[in-house]
Amino acid sequence: MLDKSVIEILQRVSTATITTVLLKKGLRNVWLREAMPLRQGQPRLVGPAFTLRFVPAREDLATPASWSSPISTRTAIEAMPEGCIAVVDAMGIKDAGIFGDILCARMVKRGVSALVTDGVVRDIEGVLGTNLPVWCAGTAAPPSVAGLTFVNWGEPIGCGGVAVFPDDVIVADKDGAVLIPKASLDHVLNEGPAQEAEEAWIVNEVTNGATLPGLYPMNAETRARYEASLKK
Template identity: 30%
Template sequence: MTVEQSQLAAVAPRLPGTVPAERIATVSVRRHAPSLVAPLLTLPDLCSAVADTLDELGTGSVIPGHLLNRAAGTGRVCGPAITLRYVAVGGDVSANRAAGRGLLIGDRDLYGLAQPGDIAVMDASAAHDTAVLGGLSARWADLAGLAACVVDGTVRDTDSLREVGLAVWSAGRNPACGRYRIEAVELNGPVSLFGRTVRPGDYLVADDDGVCVIPHDDVPAVVERCLASAQAEHELTELLASGRRLEEIVSLLRSRSTPA
């Protein structure tokens, strides 16, 4: 038995088995120590801070809130991605139902591969006209300890999603379910969020402004620079609130930027 097979066997009790094992690209997802990334969650305007840092480092990607909007939950999240890719089955729903097509819905199996704090990233970009996550799925994800679900596609059961409280971002809402319309083709392989590639183990941060994707290997540098930038912004904020006149503040900032 290979390492991957033994790892799959280890998580098998958590998997409903809807998705065949050959469609699970990997069980092993690289994750950083939670203590490394936890400081990001203390930053005000998290996604904006991370987006600025990604620009400075020339890495990662940003998806604005009008494309991936919060559907449920509150606050901000940060965690490693586990991924699921769907394709559209095509054809008529009634015919697909009669033929048994479109029954490979992979969210429950994906959650079984998760560790607490992971973020489920679902690529349903080929089927935006059908919902790939609803109330029962959110309850399953919450029980598995996921921090959030981010869906390039639509979701449904909005009232139930809000009741569960799991953080969910999506491209929109649609009451039509994915059954007989889509099929899971790969778990824990590369996926797309509005054209931006996400790989298992990449880190996502999300808040009301949108979603940022940090490549796994760049996470330490992003955290370090974000914290340094946050400290500089905090000092400027305190200066602006100090009661000094604008002219005094400008003069002080100029003196700080003038080489000795």
């Protein structure tokens, strides 16, 4: 569980800003490809990653009977802690829905903050009806076993080409979902709000007619003006 103060800070920092802050730290691959908002207007959400992993379907394992197995998406959902963001490695497969309305409804009851995946969901009307915020690659009618085999949860995964470890921090907004490695969390908490404030000042300067050279990025003179504005 993340501290409330951490969540409040990151809810005010865009995923675009986070990617830039992490890029300056040398981390280039933190944006989860294909994981885009299923519904327009979803709020920016923050939570620790609860990971789930699928592999390609194997006919003797990917069957409706597997849904009752001790290792199943159903069992994994019952292990999800309140406030987590479920991050699902579906290998970018788009012709089999990993979760539908019933599983999403149960996630809501368990207090899960969101579902993020590089795959797709099914039962779209029902999923939207649960009000579970979802970031995914779209929708498909077939069930997961039509193209995937569920293998485990709570282990490192690859989602959208990004390595995700349990309890890494996920921030998701209109630009998609990004990962903050646990070791880089304090850095983002320190640098993210500062960059948001700086860029808001730059936008205001542009609105007032300023030209970009020397403003974005700031040269020494512009930096001095910006820092002076903070003291007013």
